[in-house]
Amino acid sequence: MPVHVRTLDLPAAGAGRMALLTLDPGDPRKPFVLGAETLLALERAVDEAERLVADEGLVAIGVTGVNGVFCAGADLKSVARTTSREDAVATAELGHRVLGRFATSPVPTFAYVNGLALGGGLETALHCTYRTVSEQVRGLGLPEAHLGLVPGWGGTYLLPRIAGPDVAVQVAVENALANNRTLTGPQAFEAGIVDARFEAADFLVESLRWTASVLAGTTPVTRRDLADETTWTAAIERGRAVADARVHGAAPAPYRTLDLLSAARTADRETHFAAEEAALGDLIVSGELRAGLYAFDLVQRYAKKPAGAPARDLARKVTSVGVVGAGLMASQLALLLLHRLQVPVVLTDVSPDRVEKGVGFVREGVAELLRKGRVSPDTANRLSASVSGSVDKSALADADFVVEAVFEELAVKQDVLRELEPLLRPDAVIATNTSSLSVTAMASVLEHPQRFVGFHFFNPVAVLPLVEVVRTPETDEASLATAFAVGARLKKTCVLVQDAPAFVVNRISTRMFDEVVRALDAGTPLLEVERSLDPLGLPMSPFRLASFVGPAVMLHVHETLAAAFPDRYRVSGNLRRWVEAGGPALVTPKGPVAATGADEGLFEVGSSPLTREEVLHRVQDALADEVRRVLDEGVVAGPEDVDVCLVLGTGHPLFTGGITPYLDRVGASERVTGRRFHPAG
Structure with missing residues (x-):
């Protein structure tokens, strides 16, 4: 059964016992998602928990997840198979019925958010009386508008009433339309979405101890007052401005979401849930959602296994990297390669000033990563020491992977490649970051064109996740596989393209x-x-x-x-x-x-x-x-x-x-x- 029920003693004298429901997909490689089968399993688990409350005098019901995931939301594959509005509304009704059990329970309910909580996962927690979150959690949000849906299992009613309309608009509209930006555990706590936060190592123990103190009345839990009409209206207007700027009225989902958030101020729960069901009924069968699910699935699949990529075991090991050029694009590439690969990186350029500026850019980028908490102080020191520069291209002699990123002119690039190739090891892979020039024409000046590959990034390099990996008629499988392997280590999605003007x-x-x-x-x-x-x-x-x-x-x-x-x-x-x-x-x-x-x-x-x-x-x-x-x-x-x-x-x-x-x-x-x-x- 994907939802386990167990009873346990709360860690305080006389605190009593509670039922804990654990959302478990049964496969550590997969997240727990809510579809017809798992919703019904969750409902049976709630039935069992409430039976234990009645028969054994349990004082609370809790719900948590496993393997760093609370609940990843709705089963999108099941949503994609829904073809009629009636079935879509039935799915919405089922979600409301099951998740609503946490709100109508005869005893207080507690969500212990141990990890990822998206969409229906976050809505599960919102239905509970109280919520705790792990400090280390990343990935809390309501991404539905990003895909073409609305938060349709209570999110548009509960979130603005728990955390206020400003937070609800931020999470359900602004963040969703910003490529599904999510919240961390501490951010969710500061926003008032959850009531307490604890370190991951002792998360469940501390959550249970907190539960006992809440039930005993020794830890008061305060909630925000319901916002007045002026505040609520201003939040909705801000959300509409964001939607207009992002999608220009072209997609219905963010506007339906805002309509629901607006109505939540005065609607009763039952009426509002019926409105969510109607919205889901309309959107699940819309062309926009079909396209959104198609694209979402594609992006997920290509991130895991790019289509047409050679076998991974053909890739050569990359323990050092060279970047030819020290301009802005080259320096961005060097920083990304250094951060993600954590191997020595050498930049070269024609003048000491340009080299110094490029190396300085990379080191400042490392310092910024440290300031944002993306790397530890020890890692920052090691990375800063691992980047160097030279005006002599022979400094790249030991590099396993060299990226050419000089001025976008064919003759200039060919001159650089003629000079570069004799200085490198025979098995070093050479890549070019050209955005539109013929990779085949560049390779024509090389003695060994089979080790040459296009490796086209998009600006800003650190943000945009795509790399076009360009194969020429001469590129061999090992060089191609190495480029894909480096792209994966850079956390980029690589798409294989054949050499053609400006690629795709x-x-x-x-x-x-x-x-x-x-x-x-x-x-x-x-x-x-x-x-x-x-x-x-x-x-x-x-x-x-x-x-x-x-x-x-x-x-x-x-x-x-x-x-x-x-x-x-x-x-x-x-x-x-x-x-x-x-x-x-x-x-x-x-x-x-x-x-x-x-x-x-x-x-x-x-x-x-x-x-x-x-x-x-x-x-x-x-x-x-x-x-x-x-x-x-x-x-x-x-x-x-x-x-x-x-x-x-x-x-x-x-x-x-x-x-x-x-x-x-x-x-x-x-x-x-x-x-x-x-x-x-």
Whole structure:
């Protein structure tokens, strides 16, 4: 049975006995999740606990987890199999009925949150009378809006009433839409979500001792007063502003969540739970949720086992790393390699000043990791001592893995590789971080091109989890396997791509941006162009993203792709003017977006402006066309690879599935290519 029931004496004289329910998946490799089977098992366990209360005079009921997991939430595979609204509502009703038993118990109930508690897991704890948490817990949250759902088992009613509407909006909307940011145990305590916190080593013992004192009345537990209407309204308005900035009205889930949080101030429990059930009924069968579950599953699977990766045992051991270049991107790479691999890292560059600056950046990064508690003082000292620099590339002679990250120009990179190769060991793997240049052309200057591989990171390096691992016709299995192994140690998700101009992310994103610039060139007002892509729910509007990446970088990628595919890509004169003007910011986030005035007189535009709908339609068609070409050319194996790349490389939202489910849903796939990317349904 996945829920064990045992009785135990509370650790205080005369405190009595309690029933403790343990949520146990039976497999230490898997977290406990709530589906039809486990919910019914939990209900039977509660029945047994209440029988013991009646028969043996137990004074409390508690619930906890095992293996550092309290409960990981709903069984998403079961949710994905739900195809009718009636079944979806029935699932919501079952969750309310079972978890609600902790709130209607004849004795006080206690949640001992020993680890991960997401979605229905956190809601299980919220239904209890009292909650404790381990100091070391990471991963408390309500991520449903991130996927396309609402916290539908009591979360939108209980959390604002326990911790206040500000905390509820932060957890259920702001954090969920920030790529599912979660809380730690101490943060949950400070927010008022839990009542007490204890060290992991003695967590259950201390929680039971605290339970006894609460029951005895010697430890009072105070709760926050229900917020007034003004405070509640302000919190909801803040949440709506966050939702607008993140998804621009394109996804229903965060807005349904906010509607429920707003209603929780005055609704009675039964009425509110019925509203949660109705919301879940609508959302579980929606296209946005289907796409969200598809993308979520893809990201999880690729993180564990990248598609097409060689056998892991082919990878060479990496005990030292070299980075050629000491600029900002190279220094970010060096810091990441040092932190995650914890091996010696050597940076090289053409001048002592650049080398010194790069090494200094890495050491300051280590100091920042120490300040944030990400590394211990001993580890920080060791890492700082393990990074060095030189203007002589022979300092890389002992490196097992060398990353080239110099100026993005083919001739420059080829000159560096010619000089570098004779200095390295014969079995050293050489990787390039190029964003758009031909990896095959770079490898052509090497005596041993089989050890050369593309290793394309995305900026900011420490944040974005994608690496495009680029295979040339010459790259051997051992070098490829080594790149994947290094990526895994860096905690990145690697996607195998064949060498092609701009690979996947930059090629598809540039095709989209090219259509946006065409609309601007035609005379469409800048703000109209920006807002035209709101239905895509992108984290940044087109010109804000271009400013973040850098207009000069955008221009370079456009030039590369225009040279490779002149039938589809071009270099806009306005893009050149923007770069020549120094790349001033064109938009800032005020409301959805507002012009700064930097665009006045900067562009030469036509007199045939497009409507927002026309711009969106053209972007959809361009994306469908380019994705199909990428697939037909064999750059990646399937649409799943494209979607993982766009979710992890540029932040495409889960509710679009990355991009291909969205293009199917809006009809662009069939409109442009005559076929869908995925089977209907």
